[in-house]
Amino acid sequence: MNARLLGVALVLAAARPATAVAQVERLAGRVDDATRAAVAAVVDSAREAGVPAEPLVNKALEGASKGADGARIVAAVHALAGDLGRARSALGPGASPAELVAGGAAVRAGVRGAVLEELRARYPRESLMVPLAVMADLVARGVPADTAARSVLVLMREGVRDAELVAFRQSVERDIALGAPAGGAAAVRLDGALPGTTSTTPAAPRKP
Amino acid sequence: MTDDDPLIARVAAELRRPRSPGPGFDGRVMAAVRAVPAPLPARAWAWLREPRVLALSPLGGAAIAACLAVLAAAGVWGARRGSRDGSGAPAVAARAAAPAAPSVVTFVLVAPQASTVALAGDFDGWDGARLPMRREAAGIWTVDVPLTPGRYDYAFVVDGRRFVADPAAPRALGDDFGRPSSVVTVGSGAPGAAGGSL
Amino acid sequence: MIEDEPDGALVRRVLDGDLEAFAGLVARHRDRGLRFAASMLGDAAEAEEALQDAFVRAYRSLRSCREPDRFGAWLLQILVNRCRTRAARFQRRNRQFVRDDAALERAAAPAGRSREWREEIERALARLDPLQREAFVLKHVEGLEYEEMTRLTGARVPALKMRVKRACDRLRVLLGEESGRRDR
Numbered sequence: 001m002n003a004r005l006l007g008v009a010l011v012l013a014a015a016r017p018a019t020a021v022a023q024v025e026r027l028a029g030r031v032d033d034a035t036r037a038a039v040a041a042v043v044d045s046a047r048e049a050g051v052p053a054e055p056l057v058n059k060a061l062e063g064a065s066k067g068a069d070g071a072r073i074v075a076a077v078h079a080l081a082g083d084l085g086r087a088r089s090a091l092g093p094g095a096s097p098a099e100l101v102a103g104g105a106a107v108r109a110g111v112r113g114a115v116l117e118e119l120r121a122r123y124p125r126e127s128l129m130v131p132l133a134v135m136a137d138l139v140a141r142g143v144p145a146d147t148a149a150r151s152v153l154v155l156m157r158e159g160v161r162d163a164e165l166v167a168f169r170q171s172v173e174r175d176i177a178l179g180a181p182a183g184g185a186a187a188v189r190l191d192g193a194l195p196g197t198t199s200t201t202p203a204a205p206r207k208p
Numbered sequence: 209m210t211d212d213d214p215l216i217a218r219v220a221a222e223l224r225r226p227r228s229p230g231p232g233f234d235g236r237v238m239a240a241v242r243a244v245p246a247p248l249p250a251r252a253w254a255w256l257r258e259p260r261v262l263a264l265s266p267l268g269g270a271a272i273a274a275c276l277a278v279l280a281a282a283g284v285w286g287a288r289r290g291s292r293d294g295s296g297a298p299a300v301a302a303r304a305a306a307p308a309a310p311s312v313v314t315f316v317l318v319a320p321q322a323s324t325v326a327l328a329g330d331f332d333g334w335d336g337a338r339l340p341m342r343r344e345a346a347g348i349w350t351v352d353v354p355l356t357p358g359r360y361d362y363a364f365v366v367d368g369r370r371f372v373a374d375p376a377a378p379r380a381l382g383d384d385f386g387r388p389s390s391v392v393t394v395g396s397g398a399p400g401a402a403g404g405s406l
Numbered sequence: 407m408i409e410d411e412p413d414g415a416l417v418r419r420v421l422d423g424d425l426e427a428f429a430g431l432v433a434r435h436r437d438r439g440l441r442f443a444a445s446m447l448g449d450a451a452e453a454e455e456a457l458q459d460a461f462v463r464a465y466r467s468l469r470s471c472r473e474p475d476r477f478g479a480w481l482l483q484i485l486v487n488r489c490r491t492r493a494a495r496f497q498r499r500n501r502q503f504v505r506d507d508a509a510l511e512r513a514a515a516p517a518g519r520s521r522e523w524r525e526e527i528e529r530a531l532a533r534l535d536p537l538q539r540e541a542f543v544l545k546h547v548e549g550l551e552y553e554e555m556t557r558l559t560g561a562r563v564p565a566l567k568m569r570v571k572r573a574c575d576r577l578r579v580l581l582g583e584e585s586g587r588r589d590r
Contacts (some may be wrong), residue, residue: 026333058330059382062361065334066371068385076383083382086231098358102393105359108381109239110232133359133393137378140391142243144455145236162395173378215581216574219527220546223445228437229454237432237461242425244466386426 090116110145320347329362
């Protein structure tokens with residue numbers, strides 16, 4: 001790593017304390033005391049539900065940085081805690097923070113809890129962060145949530161994983177940007193991404 | 209004309225039962241609303257206040273293509289790329305040596321008229337002061353950030369006060385406090401997967 | 407708080423650039439919109455998509471909403487058209503991935519006898535002429551006056567009254583037959 005990158009890494013390392021209390025302390029000087037207390041309360045009850053503090057505090061910091069008032073910050077943190085809690089219920093206690101954040105985004109995007117449960121049941125030992133992230137990102141581009149979920153489920157069943165899932169999402173985004181309707185773009189790219197179809201896309205390797 | 213037929217009344221009562229869309233409906237609508245290209249329906253003067261920023265995107269026009277040629281020669285390429293090897297040439301997909309090792313992500317914004325551009329996001333507590341971006345040729349601002357695997361909301365802060373989403377990246381969902389953010393997902397180094405930015 | 411602001415204020419906020427204020431309009435009008443769309447289209451998923459579509463179109467053309475304080479009525483007008491379009495080209499979605507569909511649907515399907523009655527009604531509604539169905543729903547489910555219905559549909563009051571009457575007559579026949587076949 002060159003010196004500049006090392007400097008950046010050190011700066012970022014300082015920004016990620018471990019405990020929930022230490023996380024809430026990051027709000028000092030960024031939000032007023034009342035807001036900090038309210039966020040701390042949300043963080044505490046979220047911890048009890050197995051939801052990590054860091055994403056909640058990040059959301060509060062985002063609001064502070066963007067000049068939002070305390071009530072809106074607390075509401076946003078509360079809403080995020082709800083999303084993460086639903087992801088936690090669906091993904092189970094072994095879910096990593098990264099999986100929960102991606103799962104929360106998928107939930108926010110309208111992906112049903114049953115889909116997260118199904119993913120966990122089918123792939124108990126793999127990280128679901130990227131599949132869930134791809135679902136959320138597809139919805140952000142206008143693909144209906146059920147279509148996005150189905151596409152990822154089908155691709156994964158055929159052995160497609162992280163990098164190819166992302167490539168799928170990027171190709172759908174390009175098609176949408178070029179004017180294709182969102183749901184149709186996903187369907188077309190899904191056809192092309194499945195092994196055994198006539199397409200210039202090479203078949204995804206199957207995992208053992 | 210009112211119909212007092214009890215059957216019709218029963219039918220109407222059943223159809224009138226309150227019902228709500230499934231969870232996430234609001235989120236889907238707002239996600240679609242956010243994907244509507246600005247400045248709709250903001251008024252014209254609000255649009256004129258926006259900084260003249262362009263995205264580095266695969267669909268860019270001739271001017272951007274020229275910038276890309278400059279960047280490729282200088283060893284920088286695209287909106288976000290993975291780790292570089294020691295020679296400085298960018299790798300298209302990085303492979304982390306161990307799980308959860310950080311990958312270096314390059315963020316780029318084309319903003320020729322900006323005086324300063326910084327990066328703010330989940331990875332730096334949305335500070336805006338911690339990650340100033342460096343101006344390269346032709347108004348292109350970049351910064352390299354090592355990120356451990358995960359999903360991060362972020363935005364560019366132009367001239368210290370204006371939040372700009374990355375037009376080439378997926379939008380962040382959830383409350384963005386009225387100023388749109390983008391998302392980057394950094395993969396892990398699991399075998400068979402690509403590390404680096406996604 | 408956004409929840410307390412009237413429709414007109416929220417619309418003006420959105421037009422001034424506060425996109426997130428639109429979420430308040432969505433929250434306030436989505437249940438009623440779904441009730442209408444579900445009555446018209448029968449299929450819950452189709453109804454949600456039609457409603458989502460209507461909201462996005464409302465957002466896109468928000469500048470042309472002449473009475474911001476009556477956003478709900480304006481949205482309903484858009485939704486009426488969305489439902490008409492969808493009903494006209496309603497086709498089964500690609501069922502290629504049946505296994506995944508089943509897994510996804512299982513989570514959302516409510517159970518119980520009330521579902522049977524609802525399904526009977528939906529079958530009967532589906533057999534109505536679309537304009538009669540629309541007039542029936544606007545009158546008896548949404549409780550609109552005929553003058554309002556004229557604005558929404560473009561049809562004149564006498565025609566609307568005839569459609570409602572024919573819809574009721576047909577429903578009596580269809581549901582009378584069906585309920586005659588089973589014990590209630």
